[in-house]
Amino acid sequence: MVDHVFTILSIALIIPISLFLGVMYSFLIRKLSARFQWRVGPIVRMYGDLAPVIGSTRIWQPLYDILKLFGKDALIPSTAHKRLFTWSPYLSLFFSFAAVLFIPFPGLPLLSGTPYSLIIASYLLIASILFTILGPAASGSPWGAIGARREVELFLVAELSFVASLFVVAVTKGTLVISELAGFVGSIPMMLVTALAGITMFAAMLGKLHIKPFDMPEAECEIVAGPYTEYSGKLLGTYFLAKVFVLYNMVALFIAVFLPPLSSSVLWLPLYVVAALVLIFLLAVVHVLNPRYTIAKALMWYTKIIVPLVIVGFIAAFFLRVVA
Amino acid sequence: MKFESDPTLVDFVRTEVVPEGTSFRALHENRVAVRINAEDADRLAGRFMSRFNARLIHETAVDMEVEGFDMVYIYDFSKVKDRLVVVLEARISKDDPSPPSIAKITWQASWAEREIHDLLGISPRGTPDPRKQFLPYEWPNAAESGAAPPPPEKGPSGPQEKWIPLGIAPNDAYATLIPIGPYHPGVIEGQTVYVKVEGETVVSADIKTGFHHRGIQKLIERRGYHKGVFAAERVCGICSAAHGLAYVTACENLYEAEVPDRALYLRTLLLELNRVHSHLLWIGVVADVIGWKTGFHLSWGIRERVMDIIESITGNRVNYGIWRIGGMSRDVSKELAERVLPAVKALKAEMAQLLPEIAAHSVVKSRLVGVGPLSYADAFDGGAVGPVARASNWRIDVRADNPPHAMYDPKVISWEVVTDEGCDTYGRTLVRVKELLVSSEIIIQCLEYLAKTTGDIRLEPKVIPVNSEGIGLNEAPRGELVHYVRASEFNMNLPQAYRIRTPSYRNNALIPKMLVGANLADVPVVMGSTDQCLACTDRFEVIREGGGASQSMSWGELVALGRRGRFGRV
CATH class of the missing domain: 3.30.460.80 (NADH:ubiquinone oxidoreductase Nqo5 subunit)
Structure with a gap:
């Protein structure tokens, strides 16, 4: 009974925490890329004369951008399949938020102790991205169709690396429960395999989060806004909110699975924050340093570099399991 | 001289x-x-x-x-x-x-x-492509007012094919016709490139211009020679120096012109500063098109310093307004030249370090090498000019072949024509990067001359004779620019005709050729690779549709049109 009450309380608590952290991560990526590019970016301390007019900080700029969309009309193109087009953003948001509940946060294990929670979480994340493909494909716009097509192609390779890297760790440690993975440091060979899987996971994150060399599904110079071309108003806002949760999820899942035991206890919270900041910093650096690949070159990059690494990881994990 | x-x-x-x-x-x-x-x-x-x-x-x-x-x-x-x-x-x-x-x-x-x-209304006999260039293809048959479009004419690549997204007839289901433009984030200015894609491969392409008519040629014909220079500068906001110089060269060609040496150096200085900022702008645009915002900001950050230098010399950032027939209107003092010189040297050192690094970035290379191929033969027959032609290993540069009225004498100023045998977008990038360094070298030489000497910058203007012709050739940042002026037989102050042929006009015509076989992701790169300036390409008069008397709009009506909601609410 106490357990259930605690779980319900922690679920109520994780909603603001995940939203806050997701917005913060988006803010950091924007601010860091701006500083790398000789720009100002969202202002942390507003200039004195402007502060009375627009508030003392713009840390919440990513959230304001989303909230602004909720105040606008949503247009539905006449060529669209209406039901799929309208529901996809909400389902995408639903699944990305549902995944939040299966990934532990320091002090809040949530539902991560459920059997097979690793599989559940990765399925929910995949479902969220699936609906960013289905909605645009139903929009009737050629830009949306091409964006969705690129998203599918990228999805195939990025998702493969994502799931495979998670399973390398799962095989190494012999469990499919995230809370167990989050608390299980293991021996030095295990840590090495986990580190290797962490590298491939980072590469998969680039594709899933559309970090720069892999942002071709929404390449604005080529295909307007790609999947989001026909979306506007609340529907677009919902998609962007889903993206914020996906960003939080990816960082949280990375730390939980690849950096144990940072997610296991509230005492690790400071280190958790540092790890998240380092991860966001790395993502921002990659984002800034690279132009965009074409989709064919992105597929080539994943299949030539990441997939062999994942296979090496699997062999090593299998070896560890059989020998140990 | x-x-x-x-x-x-x-x-x-x-x-x-x-x-x-x-x-x-x-x-x-x-x-x-x-x-x-x-x-x-x-x-x-x-x-x-x-x-x-x-x-x-x-x-x-x-x-x-x-x-x-x-x-x-x-x-x-x-x-x-x-x-x-x-x-x-x-x-x-x-x-x-x-x-x-x-x-x-x-x-x-x-x-x-x-x-x-x-x-x-002259229709050349046997022309291979009789479609409209600046007017809408359907003009004057179908107005915009919802009338059914006429059956498509048979053009070279059939741009009028009906585009029905995701609802193409089964026979055409393998191909999609995608209009890039008239307004598209990849190209800032208005034009439409129709690309027909199978999967992501372009099988045919066509280009339609005509969204920027301003009637500048007519404006110049009605302004008189000495006012026309300001209109000519406003053909383009990026290469305004090139248009100013081509205009004064054309007008000076009407009579036995004499221009003081100092003015010639000033003209070279401005033209090359203009080229530097234009090429930096291009590198930024291409970096943006391949999705590299960092390259864009770095290159435009340097460009901003060039703009500051231009402002300190002419007082203006975009349209300098100091070109005059027979000279220049504003001098560069010794103090100013000495102050600008170290800034230009620092800029050159920074560009020499940064730009090759940008060009050597592996992902940049992977996006540019082999994209938008244009062989020497195609460039020659298609009439490519400027960096596009030079990247196809064609040594063509107006400054060397047919210099404008500025100082490009190789005995006085040391510079060279840059070519590259890449024949692709990467070659065009390298040509521009090298030209940036050559241009800054020319700027430094001009500034050194201006700091050392003094002299007149303009002679007494002469009467422009009737019944004469002038051709102002100039190497704009995008390539060869031609201003043709025909003096009137009767009027001492107004030309009979004024014609401008800009470099983008030639290079844009080659875009469909370069696009075929490209990946859809490379389409904006190819379009950007010619450094197209659509303000230059479309410089003719607007003709309102409707057939009847041309109708004009009051300011109030325009504002009301702009405020009308999407359901027709006002």
């Missing part, structure tokens, strides 16, 4: 180049005007190209009022004789204005013939 011509040229042209000409006239500065029979135009074009390796600069027509039209063909003979430009002129009647087409001989005249048809 006094710009003199070679008196033997008329004889050379009469005996060797155009023996069938009816009258020969030496224009100022190595230009020879030849009057021919209109029916000979296509035959002569073929002979010029094959025997003399001549290059068509422009084909245009002048309205001579009751006397008919004058067809004007401008050829560059600088490969045969130093700086020789031959202007063929043929009178045709207004009753049946259909001279033979030369676009069927050399494809590069195609856009010019479409333009002549749009402007004056």
